Amino acid sequence: MSDMDKIKYNLLLVGGSSSNLALAHRLIALAKASGQQLSIAILEKGREFGSHIVSGAVSNPHVIKKLFPDYMENGFPIEGVCTESFFSVMGAYKKWDAPRNLMPAEFKKEGYLILTLSNVIGWMANRLKEEVKDIPNVTIDFFPGFSAHEVIYDGSRVMGVRVSHTENPMDDYIYADVTVFGDKGFLSQDVLKNFDLRKNAQLWSVGVKELWEIPQDLSNKVWHTMGYPVLDGTFGGGFVYGMKNNRLTIGLILSLDSPNPDINPQQRLQDFKKHPWIQSLIQEGRLIKYGAALLPEGGYYSLPEKFAVDGAIIVGDALGTLNQRTLSGVDMAMECGYQAAEVLIEAFRDGDYSQAKLNQFQKRLNNTFVIKDLYESRYFRQAFNENPRLLNSYLPTVAKAVDDGNPMVGMLKVGLSNPFRAPFDGLRVLSLFSGTKDIGPVRYKKCHEHIQPDFQAPAMQNGQPFNKDTIYSREDAVFYANTRYHEGNMHIDEFEATTCMRCISRYSDQGKLPPCVNDCTAEVHRVDEIDNVRKHGMSLENCIQCRTCEIVCPEENLRVNPTAQGSGPDFAGL
Amino acid sequence: MSGSLNILVLIKQVPDTSSKAGLNPDGTIDRAKAKRMLNPFDRFALQAALHSKKVTNGKVTALSMGPPPAVEILLEAIEHGVDKGFLLSDRRLAASDTLATAYALHKVIQHLGPFDLIFTGLQTTDGDTAQVGPQIAERLNLPQVTYCEDFSIEGGKLHARRIVEGGHQTVVSEFPALVTVANAYHHLEYKTIRGARLVQELQRNEELKAQYIQTITLDDVGADPELCGLKGSPTIVAHTDKVGQIGGRCVMHQGKSIEMLVNEIAAGTNIKEFVRQ
Ligand SMILES: Cc1cc2nc3c(=O)[nH]c(=O)nc-3n(C[C@H](O)[C@H](O)[C@H](O)COP(=O)(O)OP(=O)(O)OC[C@H]3O[C@@H](n4cnc5c(N)ncnc54)[C@H](O)[C@@H]3O)c2cc1C
Ligand code: SF4
Ligand code: SF4
Numbered sequence: 001m002s003d004m005d006k007i008k009y010n011l012l013l014v015g016g017s018s019s020n021l022a023l024a025h026r027l028i029a030l031a032k033a034s035g036q037q038l039s040i041a042i043l044e045k046g047r048e049f050g051s052h053i054v055s056g057a058v059s060n061p062h063v064i065k066k067l068f069p070d071y072m073e074n075g076f077p078i079e080g081v082c083t084e085s086f087f088s089v090m091g092a093y094k095k096w097d098a099p100r101n102l103m104p105a106e107f108k109k110e111g112y113l114i115l116t117l118s119n120v121i122g123w124m125a126n127r128l129k130e131e132v133k134d135i136p137n138v139t140i141d142f143f144p145g146f147s148a149h150e151v152i153y154d155g156s157r158v159m160g161v162r163v164s165h166t167e168n169p170m171d172d173y174i175y176a177d178v179t180v181f182g183d184k185g186f187l188s189q190d191v192l193k194n195f196d197l198r199k200n201a202q203l204w205s206v207g208v209k210e211l212w213e214i215p216q217d218l219s220n221k222v223w224h225t226m227g228y229p230v231l232d233g234t235f236g237g238g239f240v241y242g243m244k245n246n247r248l249t250i251g252l253i254l255s256l257d258s259p260n261p262d263i264n265p266q267q268r269l270q271d272f273k274k275h276p277w278i279q280s281l282i283q284e285g286r287l288i289k290y291g292a293a294l295l296p297e298g299g300y301y302s303l304p305e306k307f308a309v310d311g312a313i314i315v316g317d318a319l320g321t322l323n324q325r326t327l328s329g330v331d332m333a334m335e336c337g338y339q340a341a342e343v344l345i346e347a348f349r350d351g352d353y354s355q356a357k358l359n360q361f362q363k364r365l366n367n368t369f370v371i372k373d374l375y376e377s378r379y380f381r382q383a384f385n386e387n388p389r390l391l392n393s394y395l396p397t398v399a400k401a402v403d404d405g406n407p408m409v410g411m412l413k414v415g416l417s418n419p420f421r422a423p424f425d426g427l428r429v430l431s432l433f434s435g436t437k438d439i440g441p442v443r444y445k446k447c448h449e450h451i452q453p454d455f456q457a458p459a460m461q462n463g464q465p466f467n468k469d470t471i472y473s474r475e476d477a478v479f480y481a482n483t484r485y486h487e488g489n490m491h492i493d494e495f496e497a498t499t500c501m502r503c504i505s506r507y508s509d510q511g512k513l514p515p516c517v518n519d520c521t522a523e524v525h526r527v528d529e530i531d532n533v534r535k536h537g538m539s540l541e542n543c544i545q546c547r548t549c550e551i552v553c554p555e556e557n558l559r560v561n562p563t564a565q566g567s568g569p570d571f572a573g574l
Numbered sequence: 575m576s577g578s579l580n581i582l583v584l585i586k587q588v589p590d591t592s593s594k595a596g597l598n599p600d601g602t603i604d605r606a607k608a609k610r611m612l613n614p615f616d617r618f619a620l621q622a623a624l625h626s627k628k629v630t631n632g633k634v635t636a637l638s639m640g641p642p643p644a645v646e647i648l649l650e651a652i653e654h655g656v657d658k659g660f661l662l663s664d665r666r667l668a669a670s671d672t673l674a675t676a677y678a679l680h681k682v683i684q685h686l687g688p689f690d691l692i693f694t695g696l697q698t699t700d701g702d703t704a705q706v707g708p709q710i711a712e713r714l715n716l717p718q719v720t721y722c723e724d725f726s727i728e729g730g731k732l733h734a735r736r737i738v739e740g741g742h743q744t745v746v747s748e749f750p751a752l753v754t755v756a757n758a759y760h761h762l763e764y765k766t767i768r769g770a771r772l773v774q775e776l777q778r779n780e781e782l783k784a785q786y787i788q789t790i791t792l793d794d795v796g797a798d799p800e801l802c803g804l805k806g807s808p809t810i811v812a813h814t815d816k817v818g819q820i821g822g823r824c825v826m827h828q829g830k831s832i833e834m835l836v837n838e839i840a841a842g843t844n845i846k847e848f849v850r851q
Pocket of ligand 2: 558
């Protein structure tokens, strides 16, 4: 293959993500100023920019302000600015809004932007198209509907990615001086593995979310909840964001390092919606869209050793910059893009794409709020991991007290039930939360290693009256994710059929289904009985590409690949 | 193995049937406001042309007739791997029926040709006549293979399978020939990175674009304007009916979930009417 025929760019961005689009926006501004010649390509697996994006999202506007100082006037899509935020403990019947003075600071979201991230991504892509028209020394090619499927290496250098599988291999590869992965790990997990960069496991949680149209106007109100329906020891909670035009975001975030092999996030979200408070909001409403996506939760101690290798940089959730304590991922990802752009402009100026040059990015990021915040929150998950009582004993006690009308008594009960432990637990937790106590580096087990096949979930209190029309089965939910797949799609690999058969029989011994079936957010995995043999099967056309199954499979027997041809869900507007 | 073929594919831009934009209250279409798309039937013709290109190492030219925005579908064709596009665009073509359209297009083909193989879609979604392809073949005096659902190119000949009532018919034709491709043919393959990249380059570079896509007029191809447009069209549309007004009883059930849908239908209909005892 002659070099002339290669498809080659200076910069290849994998993922039309918050991080990568911020990167491109900043980089072309720098190139405009310096006159640096640049050709850029952006690959996005969704058919449009934003169509595979699920987020909350309530976000600190600081980075958006830095990127788009005129964001309030220039059409940047905002659903509202938070004027009232609550942290609520949910019993099965009642909700208790913690008084302001007891409310953890990270849940005070006043002044933060409420965003539909898929719309923001679409807007940012369009804005880039316009901006680049005025910069003759820069070109950007946009490739919505094209996924990166495989990393290409030359020795220890990342050369680019394979995009398609046509009969003409010359048309299948994109080469670049630098490839930046803002792909939430879909493909960049291979880079981390190849160079053995992530020494500690990443923890993942899954976020499921529904968008509703409701009769009343709740715009600019933000609730974060703990308690019902997450009282089985799983780390997680709910969010309810009021948006303009009578729309409401209702979601749950559930950590996948749970002992429970049956988290069933989509159905758990239905349980959340059965709560009388949520019922009172959505009774007369209409479901518009449904979706799910992963969040990296490991934080500081799950960060890779280096953030760049020869020819590539990793940014955003792929790197693991989300701060679970404050539930901020969007500003973190965008700041990654901003800082990477500063490094890249110099790399292109000097023609130096070595790890030494590109990893200036890590140094820069270390000096920003991104790594500083992650450092401060470094023991947040550990506080729950080392002390399961917080979630499987104290939280249910308080939730019960909320139902009894005495949340404060509940807190007291927690203290009295265990006069020696509880106050100590409380202090320890507070110091771990704030990072003031140093307990050295922590190590995480992989999520699926936490799963206990014989786990007995406490009975869910589900006696509330609810409107059946507001509750959706998993099959029905798929319809609201607007999935569409091309003929012959085969995007999930199951490595070993016999491994699945063993797994299925281990779980059926407990009278259970395997985790992939239980925890799929979209009715893809199933157990088929063929000739008296129970086998694992998949309805791939339902998949909304959240990657939950890959994370919870106890045998690491699944891989969710990015789809081809723009196939998959359509989360635009979610 | 045959030599490289010079292939032409005829494609048309039609109103996007999935969009309600540009629909007048009386059910007619306001073409200026309507969203536009490549005629779905032509996707099969495009696939047939690109397949022929691949197996003969040939070249594909796409030809369309329509107002200037129809350049969009030529760009789309290039994304899929077409080498060059021509748009016949001329005010005097307005209101052409199939006779006038076929006349104008055959003049273009004579001007651009000769071609070894010409593919057209079966019909359009906005005309539904299936007449243009065959008329062009007649005017060019070419053998025509209509309703072609599959074909191969062997020994310098076209071996085609046609759909005929109640079965198939296999025919063999010399080149040149004109083929109307049925929608039983293979689906259009996804656009290529190289094609998608080229199109973005064309959109930045007018000069380069002119090398790939040319807009031509009736004068360029020596067509007689008297035989085009309204003047050249004997077809008279006497009047149209809006189907919705004809009557009939139709209830749209839009249940929010499968369960609700079933309940709704069960409540609203006497299911027994539909069940054979
Ligand atoms: C339910 C939920 C609620 C959240 N709430 C909040 C919140 O309130 N506030 C907040 O700040 N953060 C929130 N987050 C986190 C936040 O959304 C993420 O941290 C942030 O979007 C990460 O940005 P990113 O740049 O890493 O990637 P993303 O913005 O997630 O984008 C990744 C993109 O890459 C594409 N892609 C992936 N693989 C490939 C491939 N191989 N080829 C081509 N394209 C590919 C994907 O389609 C996607 O478009 C939430 C997340 C979830 C799931
Ligand atoms: S995919 Fe994983 S979880 Fe599912 S049956 Fe197979 S081994 Fe078990
Ligand atoms: S199959 Fe896996 S990736 Fe697809 S929706 Fe289910 S859990 Fe998510």
